Amino acid sequence: xxxxxxxxxxxxxxxxxxxxxxxxxxxxxxxxxxxxxxxxxxxxxxxxxxxxxxxxxxxxxxxxxxxxxxxxxxxxxxxxxxxxxxxxxxxxxxxxxxxxxxxxxxxxxxxxxxxxxxxxxxxxxxxxxxxxxxxxxxxxxxxxxxxxxxxxxxxxxxxxxxxxxxxxxxxxxxxxxxxxxxxxxxxxxxxxxxxxxxxxxxxxxxxxxxxxxxxxxxxxxxxxxxxxxxxxxxxxxxxxxxx
Numbered sequence: 001x002x003x004x005x006x007x008x009x010x011x012x013x014x015x016x017x018x019x020x021x022x023x024x025x026x027x028x029x030x031x032x033x034x035x036x037x038x039x040x041x042x043x044x045x046x047x048x049x050x051x052x053x054x055x056x057x058x059x060x061x062x063x064x065x066x067x068x069x070x071x072x073x074x075x076x077x078x079x080x081x082x083x084x085x086x087x088x089x090x091x092x093x094x095x096x097x098x099x100x101x102x103x104x105x106x107x108x109x110x111x112x113x114x115x116x117x118x119x120x121x122x123x124x125x126x127x128x129x130x131x132x133x134x135x136x137x138x139x140x141x142x143x144x145x146x147x148x149x150x151x152x153x154x155x156x157x158x159x160x161x162x163x164x165x166x167x168x169x170x171x172x173x174x175x176x177x178x179x180x181x182x183x184x185x186x187x188x189x190x191x192x193x194x195x196x197x198x199x200x201x202x203x204x205x206x207x208x209x210x211x212x213x214x215x216x217x218x219x220x221x222x223x224x225x226x227x228x229x230x231x232x233x234x235x236x237x238x239x240x241x242x243x
Contacts, residue, residue: 003032004031007030007216010215010216010219010232011028011030013219013229013232014028014232014236015027017229017236018239020236021236021237021239021240029054029055029058031051033047033051033073036141037141040141040144040147041143041146041147041153041154044076044142045079045080045083045153048076048077048079048080049080049083052080052084052105053102056102056103062103062104062105062106063106064106065105065106066106066107066108066109066243067080067105067108067170068108068109068110069110069111069113070110070111070112070215070216071111071112071113071114071212071213072114072142074110074111074112074114075114075115075155075156077108077110078108078113078115078156079153079154079156081104081108081169081170082152082159082164083153084101084102084104085164085167085168086164086167086168087101104168104169104170105170106170106242106243107170107171107172107173107174107175107242107243108170108173108174108175109174109176109177109235109238109239110174110175110176110177111176111178111213111215111216111231112178112179112182112184112188112212112214113156113178113188114135114184115156115184115187115188115191116155116156116157116187117136117139117143117149118140118149118155119157119187121186121187121190122136122186122187123183123186124183125181125182126181127181127182127209128179128182128183128211128212129211129212130183130184130212132183135183142154152164156191157190157191160194162198162200165198165200166199166200169200169201169202172201172243173201173202173203174195174200174201174202174203175204175235175239176192176202176203176204177205177214177231177234177235178204178207179206179207179210179212179213179214180206180207180208181210181211182210182211182212182214183212184212189204192204203238215230215231215234215235216231218230218231
């Protein structure tokens with residue numbers, strides 16, 4: 001579901017807030033990656049790698065690049081970071097891609113990442129609009145016939161290799177936004193706790209009563225510009241404080 005066109009107001013609002021925060025020439029590159037069932041792993045990760053290469057070739061300095069995504073897009077960003085740290089795993093798992101290391105971005109900002117594709121801890125809630133049965137169907141379609149949903153490149157929450165995360169973490173860390181009432185909250189909090197306990201640079205904010213990707217959803221559900229942009233303003237503040 002969704003496309004860069006669905007996110008157009010969100011992205012333009014983000015760009016405007018970045019200018020207000022003092023960035024002279026901010027730019028946003030939105031990747032229109034293949035959705036299931038039209039393609040399965042590793043197609044989406046390969047597209048993310050190609051998109052990241054394009055951004056680096058345009059900007060010329062990874063220290064000026066922040067990567068971000070929400071929901072499945074945030075999962076792909078985590079997969080991209082793990083790939084950048086260990087491209088050999090991707091080659092060994094799927095084959096047929098180039099194996100060389102690209103520079104890491106300066107920062108990763110994640111909104112409600114789907115950190116583990118299939119988990120017993122996923123539970124439908126009274127508030128959230130996600131449905132577990134549908135999500136797990138999507139996850140099987142994403143994994144396809146040649147990969148396991150439990151592989152770290154598909155389910156980054158399954159990666160317990162601390163060294164791999166050290167190498168994957170952007171130079172200025174990882175920031176997460178999520179809702180405390182969303183289906184993925186428990187898995188997100190587990191991953192954040194694992195990172196914190198092992199010295200991976202991470203900070204997070206769980207919006208009390210928030211649903212899945214609430215900074216995006218609030219554009220549609222909240223009344224008044226202040227509430228509609230609350231999540232985005234906090235994200236921009238976090239970026240400005242780090243970059």
